[in-house]
Amino acid sequence: MTADPALAVQVVGLERSYRVGKGVFRRRASELQALRGITFSIERGELFGLLGPNGAGKTTTIKVLTTLLLPSAGTARVLGFDVARQAREVRTRIGYVFGGDRGLYDRLSALDNLRYFADVYRVPPRTQRPRIDELLELVGLKGRERERVETYSRGMRQRLHIARGLLHDPPVLFLDEPTLGLDPVGARELRQTIARLQQAGKTILLTTHYMFEADELCQRIAVISDGSIVATGTPADLKSRISDRTVVEIEAFGASDEMIERLRSVAGVASVSVELREQAQVILVQASRGAELLQPLLRELEDARIGKVVPRPPTLEDAYVDLVGST
Amino acid sequence: MIRLLLSGLRVHFLQLSRSAVEVVSITVWPIIYATVAYYMFGAESDPDVLLTASLGATVMAIWSSVAFSAGGAIEIQRRLGTLELLVAAPIPFGAVLAPITIATSAIGIYALGATLLWGRLLFGISLHFEHPVLFALSLPVAIVAIGMLGLILASTLIFYRAALFLGASFEYPVWLVTGLLVPLSVLPGWVAPLSWLLAPTWGMRAIRESTVGGSPLSALAMCVGLSACYAVIAAVCLRAFERLARERATLALT
Amino acid sequence: MTSLRVFLRGGVTSYRALFGWLNPWIAVPMFVIAPLFQLLFFAYLGRATDVASDTYFVVGNALLAASLPGLVGMGGSISGERAAKTLSMLLSSPANRVALFLGRTLPAITNGFVVSAFCFLTGALVLRVHVAASAIPRVALIIVVCAFSCAALGLCMGAVGLRVRNVISGSWLFVAVLLLVSGANVPLDRLPDWLQTIGAGLPLNHGIAAARDVVEGGTLGRAVLFELVVGIVYTGAGLLLLRAFEFESRRTASLEVM
Numbered sequence: 001m002t003a004d005p006a007l008a009v010q011v012v013g014l015e016r017s018y019r020v021g022k023g024v025f026r027r028r029a030s031e032l033q034a035l036r037g038i039t040f041s042i043e044r045g046e047l048f049g050l051l052g053p054n055g056a057g058k059t060t061t062i063k064v065l066t067t068l069l070l071p072s073a074g075t076a077r078v079l080g081f082d083v084a085r086q087a088r089e090v091r092t093r094i095g096y097v098f099g100g101d102r103g104l105y106d107r108l109s110a111l112d113n114l115r116y117f118a119d120v121y122r123v124p125p126r127t128q129r130p131r132i133d134e135l136l137e138l139v140g141l142k143g144r145e146r147e148r149v150e151t152y153s154r155g156m157r158q159r160l161h162i163a164r165g166l167l168h169d170p171p172v173l174f175l176d177e178p179t180l181g182l183d184p185v186g187a188r189e190l191r192q193t194i195a196r197l198q199q200a201g202k203t204i205l206l207t208t209h210y211m212f213e214a215d216e217l218c219q220r221i222a223v224i225s226d227g228s229i230v231a232t233g234t235p236a237d238l239k240s241r242i243s244d245r246t247v248v249e250i251e252a253f254g255a256s257d258e259m260i261e262r263l264r265s266v267a268g269v270a271s272v273s274v275e276l277r278e279q280a281q282v283i284l285v286q287a288s289r290g291a292e293l294l295q296p297l298l299r300e301l302e303d304a305r306i307g308k309v310v311p312r313p314p315t316l317e318d319a320y321v322d323l324v325g326s327t
Numbered sequence: 328m329i330r331l332l333l334s335g336l337r338v339h340f341l342q343l344s345r346s347a348v349e350v351v352s353i354t355v356w357p358i359i360y361a362t363v364a365y366y367m368f369g370a371e372s373d374p375d376v377l378l379t380a381s382l383g384a385t386v387m388a389i390w391s392s393v394a395f396s397a398g399g400a401i402e403i404q405r406r407l408g409t410l411e412l413l414v415a416a417p418i419p420f421g422a423v424l425a426p427i428t429i430a431t432s433a434i435g436i437y438a439l440g441a442t443l444l445w446g447r448l449l450f451g452i453s454l455h456f457e458h459p460v461l462f463a464l465s466l467p468v469a470i471v472a473i474g475m476l477g478l479i480l481a482s483t484l485i486f487y488r489a490a491l492f493l494g495a496s497f498e499y500p501v502w503l504v505t506g507l508l509v510p511l512s513v514l515p516g517w518v519a520p521l522s523w524l525l526a527p528t529w530g531m532r533a534i535r536e537s538t539v540g541g542s543p544l545s546a547l548a549m550c551v552g553l554s555a556c557y558a559v560i561a562a563v564c565l566r567a568f569e570r571l572a573r574e575r576a577t578l579a580l581t
Numbered sequence: 582m583t584s585l586r587v588f589l590r591g592g593v594t595s596y597r598a599l600f601g602w603l604n605p606w607i608a609v610p611m612f613v614i615a616p617l618f619q620l621l622f623f624a625y626l627g628r629a630t631d632v633a634s635d636t637y638f639v640v641g642n643a644l645l646a647a648s649l650p651g652l653v654g655m656g657g658s659i660s661g662e663r664a665a666k667t668l669s670m671l672l673s674s675p676a677n678r679v680a681l682f683l684g685r686t687l688p689a690i691t692n693g694f695v696v697s698a699f700c701f702l703t704g705a706l707v708l709r710v711h712v713a714a715s716a717i718p719r720v721a722l723i724i725v726v727c728a729f730s731c732a733a734l735g736l737c738m739g740a741v742g743l744r745v746r747n748v749i750s751g752s753w754l755f756v757a758v759l760l761l762v763s764g765a766n767v768p769l770d771r772l773p774d775w776l777q778t779i780g781a782g783l784p785l786n787h788g789i790a791a792a793r794d795v796v797e798g799g800t801l802g803r804a805v806l807f808e809l810v811v812g813i814v815y816t817g818a819g820l821l822l823l824r825a826f827e828f829e830s831r832r833t834a835s836l837e838v839m
Binding site: 018019066067068069070088091092094096098100101102103104105106107108112113115116117119120121122125164 | 330331334335338341342345346407408409411412413414415416417418423572573574575576
C-alpha cells in the first residue's frame with residue numbers, strides 16, 4: 001500500500017487484539033479483539049470524528065495512531081509515516097490530548113508544565129517563550145499561568161492540555177474525548193477552540209460519544225462499533241441514511257419486554273430501542289415515513305401507562321443508534 | 328539534550344519537594360540515624376568520625392529516596408497520567424526518565440542540610456571540609472551516580488509491578504554493603520567486590536575523602552564510570568519495556 | 582464468655598482488616614525482610630563502634646521488629662474500619678469495647694511475634710547469638726508484652742488518625758523515634774536526659790531491658806510489668822480517644838469522622 005501524500009491519516013485493515021489473562025498464577029489467556037480491521041482516511045486540514053459507544057475501539061485507534069500501541073495487523077500512516085516502523089517521525093508531527101484530570105504535574109505551575117513539555121517535545125528554546133505565550137492566549141489561560149495546576153478547575157486543565165498538545169505546532173492533532181466531564185460552558189468554549197484550530201489548517205481526529213458534538217464540529221464522521229467501522233460520511237450523509245424515516249418517541253411506564261417486541265412487528269417499523277430514564281422508559285421507534293403508526297403502536301402498549309408521545313424528524317443520534325444498534 | 332535533562336531535573340525536583348510527606352521523611356530519618364550513630368560512636372569521638380557519620384546518614388537517605396521513588400518512578404508517572412505523554416514524545420524514553428530518577432536522588436540535599444544543621448546545633452559538630460571544592464563536586468556527582476542506579480531500578484522493576492515495594496527491602500542491605508555508616512572492614516570479605524559495583528560506595532567515599540582528607544578523585548572517576556555503565560544497562564531495559572508496552576499493552580501506559 | 586468470643590473472633594476476622602489495606606508484596610518486605618537486615622546493620626555497627634555484644638543488638642532489634650506491625654498496622658486497621666463504615670457500628674455495639682479493641686490488637690501482636698522469632702533465628706544463624714532454651718518461654722512472653730504495648734500505642738495513633746489525616750506517617754515517626762530512644766541500639770545511659778525521659782514514656786524501654794536480662798541468664802524482673810503497664814495506659818488512652826471522638830461526632834454530626 002503506497003502512501004497517499006494528500007492524506008494526513010491513512011488506516012487500512014487495522015487490527016488490534018489484546019491477550020487478556022485471568023487469574024494470577026494460572027493465566028488463562030483469551031484474545032480480545034479491540035479492532036477488527038478498520039479502514040478510513042483523513043484529508044489534510046480536515047476535522048474528522050470517530051464516534052462510537054464506550055468500548056467500541058475509539059481509544060485503541062488513537063493509541064495506535066499516536067504510536068503507543070503497535071497494530072496486530074494492517075497498516076496505519078500519519079503524514080505518510082508508518083506508525084509501527086517510523087514512530088519517531090510520527091511523534092514529532094502529532095499532538096495527543098485526552099480528556100480528564102490527569103496528565104499534568106499538579107504541584108507545578110501551568111507555565112512550568114508547558115516549559116517542561118516543550119523541552120520533551122523538542123521545541124527549540126528560542127521559540128518556546130513566544131509559542132507558550134501564544135498558546136496561553138489561545139486557550140484563555142493568560143494571566144493564570146503561574147498558579148499551580150492543582151488549583152485549576154477541570155475546564156482549565158483541559159485547556160492546558162490542549163496548549164500542551166500544540167507546543168511543537170504539530171500538523172495533526174488527536175483529541176480523545178476532550179470534553180469529557182466538562183461543564184456545558186467549558187465544553188462549548190473548548191469546541192470553539194477546536195473549530196478555530198481546524199480553521200487554522202490543522203488536521204484533527206476527534207473521538208467522542210456525544211452525537212451533537214460530532215454533528216457540530218466534524219466535517220466527516222466514522223461510526224465505530226465493537227471494533228468495526230459501520231459507516232463513514234459527512235453528518236448529513238449519515239442523517240440521510242434514515243432521512244426517509246420518522247421517529248416516534250414514546251414515554252412509557254411499565255411496558256413489558258413482550259410489548260416492546262410486538263412493537264417491532266408493527267408494519268413499517270425499522271427499529272425499536274428503549275432507554276431507561278429514572279422511572280420511565282423512553283421508547284424510540286424508527287419507521288418509514290408515511291406509515292400510519294401511532295394507532296398500531298399505542299395499541300400494542302395498551303396495558304402500559306403512556307406519558308408523552310412525540311413524533312419527530314430523525315437526528316444524527318437516531319442515525320447513530322440505528323447504526324450501532326444493528327451490529 | 329542537556330537542556331532537557333536540566334529542565335526535567337528541575338520539574339521533578341520541584342514536584343517532589345512540594346510534597347510534605349517526601350520532605351519530612353527525607354529529613355527526619357537521616358537525623359535519627361545520624362543521632363544513633365553519634366551516640367554509638369560516642370561523644371568523645373574524633374569530630375571527623377561524627378561528621379562522616381552525618382554525611383553517611385545523608386547518603387543513606389538519598390538511597391532510600393531512590394530505592395522507593397525511583398523504583399516506582401514509572402508507576403508514579405502512570406498514576407499522574409503523564410506516562411503516555413512521555414512515551415509518545417520524540418525523544419528516547421531514557422532521556423525522559425533519567426531526570427526523574429536523578430531528582431529522587433537530588434532531594435537528598437534536604438537531608439544534607441538537616442543532618443549538618445542538627446549536628447551543628449545539638450552536638451556542636453563543626454563543619455569543615457578538607458577539600459571544599461572537591462566536596463562541592465562530589466555531592467552532585469554522587470547524586471547523579473546514585474540517580475542512575477535508580478534508573479536501572481526504574482527500568483527493571485517495572486516488569487514486576489507487584490515487586491515495586493521490594494524497594495523497602497533494598498534499604499538496609501545496600502546501606503550495609505556500601506559502607507555508608509558501617510565500615511566495610513567489619514563485614515565479611517566477600518562484601519567488598521559487591522560494593523564496588525554500587526554507586527553509593529564510591530559516592531560516599533568521594534564525599535568522605537573530600538571532607539576529612541584523602542583523595543576523592545579516584546572515587547569520583549568510579550562514579551562517572553559507573554553512571555555510564557548504568558546508563559547502558561538501563562537503556563537496554565527501557566527499550567525492552569517500550570517494545571513490550573507497545574506490543575502487548577500489558578505494561579499499560581495508563 | 583461473650584467478651585472472650587468477641588475478643589478472639591473479632592481478632593481473627595480483623596486480621597484481614599490489618600492486612601487488607603497492606604498487600605503482602607508490601608507487608609513482607611516491610612515487616613520481614615527489612616527488620617532482618619536492620620538487625621544485621623546495627624549488629625555490625627555495634628561491632629565497629631565497640632558498643633556492646635552482638636546479643637545486645639539481636640535482642641534490641643528483634644523487639645523493635647515486634648513493634649512494627651503494631652505501630653503501623655493498627656493505624657491502618659482503624660482507618661480501614663472507618664472506610665468500611667464499620668467503625669461507628671463497632672463503637673455503638675453493646676459488646677465490651679475493651680474486649681473488642683483488644684481483640685483487634687491480636688493480629689498485630691501475632692505478627693510481631695512471628696517477625697521477632699525470625700529475627701532471633703537470623704541472629705542465631707548469622708551472628709551465632711543463641712538464646713538458652715530455658716530462657717525462650719520468658720523471652721517469648723516479653724515479646725508478646727512488647728508487641729502489645731506497641732499495638733496499644735498504634736491504637737492511639739489510629740484514634741488520632743480519625744481526626745488527623747495521614748496518620749501513617751505519624752506512626753512511622755514513632756518507629757523512627759523508638760529506634761533512637763528505646764534502648765535497642767543506643768545504650769540508654771548515653772542518651773541525654775530529655776531523650777531518656779521521652780523513651781521512658783514510650784513502649785519498649787522496659788521490655789528490652791527485661792529481655793536482655795533474661796537472655797543473660799537473669800530472672801523475669803519487674804521491668805516486664807512496667808512494660809505491661811505502659812501498654813495498658815496506652816490502651817486506655819486510645820479507647821478514651823475513640824470514645825471522645827465518637828461523642829464529638831455525634832454531637833457535631835461530623836459523620837465522616839466515624
